[in-house]
Amino acid sequence: MTDLEQYIYNCYLEVSRKSNNKPFRYRKDFEGFDESENFIYVTKLGNFFNKFPHIKVKDFFQAPYSVYNEKYFELKYFTTQKALKAYTIYQSKFLVEDPDKPETIQKVKDSFEFIYNFCKDKKIDFNGYIDYIELDKKWHEFLLHLKYREIIIYPLFSFPTFDKVINQYDRQIKEFAFGDTLNNINLYRTKYHASSKAKKISTLIYQTLNSKLQNL
Numbered sequence: 001m002t003d004l005e006q007y008i009y010n011c012y013l014e015v016s017r018k019s020n021n022k023p024f025r026y027r028k029d030f031e032g033f034d035e036s037e038n039f040i041y042v043t044k045l046g047n048f049f050n051k052f053p054h055i056k057v058k059d060f061f062q063a064p065y066s067v068y069n070e071k072y073f074e075l076k077y078f079t080t081q082k083a084l085k086a087y088t089i090y091q092s093k094f095l096v097e098d099p100d101k102p103e104t105i106q107k108v109k110d111s112f113e114f115i116y117n118f119c120k121d122k123k124i125d126f127n128g129y130i131d132y133i134e135l136d137k138k139w140h141e142f143l144l145h146l147k148y149r150e151i152i153i154y155p156l157f158s159f160p161t162f163d164k165v166i167n168q169y170d171r172q173i174k175e176f177a178f179g180d181t182l183n184n185i186n187l188y189r190t191k192y193h194a195s196s197k198a199k200k201i202s203t204l205i206y207q208t209l210n211s212k213l214q215n216l
Contacts (some may be wrong), residue, residue, distance in 0.1 A: 005046045008057055009038070012075055015061040020071055041075045048079075053116035054148035055087070066103070086123050092148050098214035099154050099191050108198060111151035112205045118145075119213055126210035130159045139177075140165060147178050153185070157192045157199075158206040 010026045017024030018065050031037055049057060064073050064086040077083055097104065118141075133140045145151045156162050166185070175183045192199055 001033060001042070002046060004049065005042050006030055008045050008049065009033075009042050009075075011057045012061050012078070015058060015065065016072065019062070019065040041079050044079045046077075054150060056149075059090065060087050064085040066090050066093070072101060090100075099195045103198060104152075104154070105201060108151045108155050108202055110204065111155045112209060114145070115142075115148050115155065116209045118211070126206070126213045127159065127161070130156070130161045130165050138153050143178060146181055153181055153188050154192050154198055155202050155206070158202040 006027075009030075013024050013027065033042075049055060049060075060083070061078065062071060064077070064083060067086045067089045072081075099105075099108075115129055116126070119126055122132065124132055130140070130142055132142070137144075142151070142156060146153060146156075166182070181188075191204075
């Protein structure tokens with residue numbers, strides 16, 4: 001088994017156990033696993049995640065537990081279109097629900113971590129993230145990060161130039177290319193500014209990471 005396949009199976013174990021408030025232990029010895037009924041599903045999932053590397057493995061397994069009122073999903077389930085649909089719903093729910101929910105706050109923090117690492121890798125300051133665009137691309141990079149669900153939109157409202165950059169694009173074109181995220185941007189902006197936690201946390205993290213990058 002590949003390292004990715006072992007990681008996939010252990011993520012499945014972790015999420016399925018934690019979702020039912022049960023202890024779990026990562027599997028370390030995979031000898032003979034190729035003879036188990038789950039091997040074919042792990043192989044299929046390995047191919048799937050290789051094809052769509054932007055999909056986070058743990059999020060994919062967590063999705064149906066958060067979307068549906070079910071206590072257990074077999075590994076086989078995650079090789080079906082139903083699992084992909086659950087993942088799509090799961091990703092969208094962070095926007096349409098209260099931004100102050102613990103799951104969404106964690107997504108905000110994860111998004112900032114991704115942005116920080118991207119800026120560090122590209123050797124740009126934190127403010128430069130919104131303005132950054134690769135020479136061979138027509139879209140600003142943060143839009144692609146939104147599209148491929150590397151980040152959610154709430155942290156972007158803390159960047160001073162966000163609205164200026166987003167308004168450079170034709171409304172119909174950006175909504176066609178990036179879907180509901182930008183189609184409902186005014187709703188999400190309102191939720192962000194009305195929040196009691198998300199805005200404060202975003203502002204604090206933005207200031208902290210901006211200062212940290214300037215001092216590198």
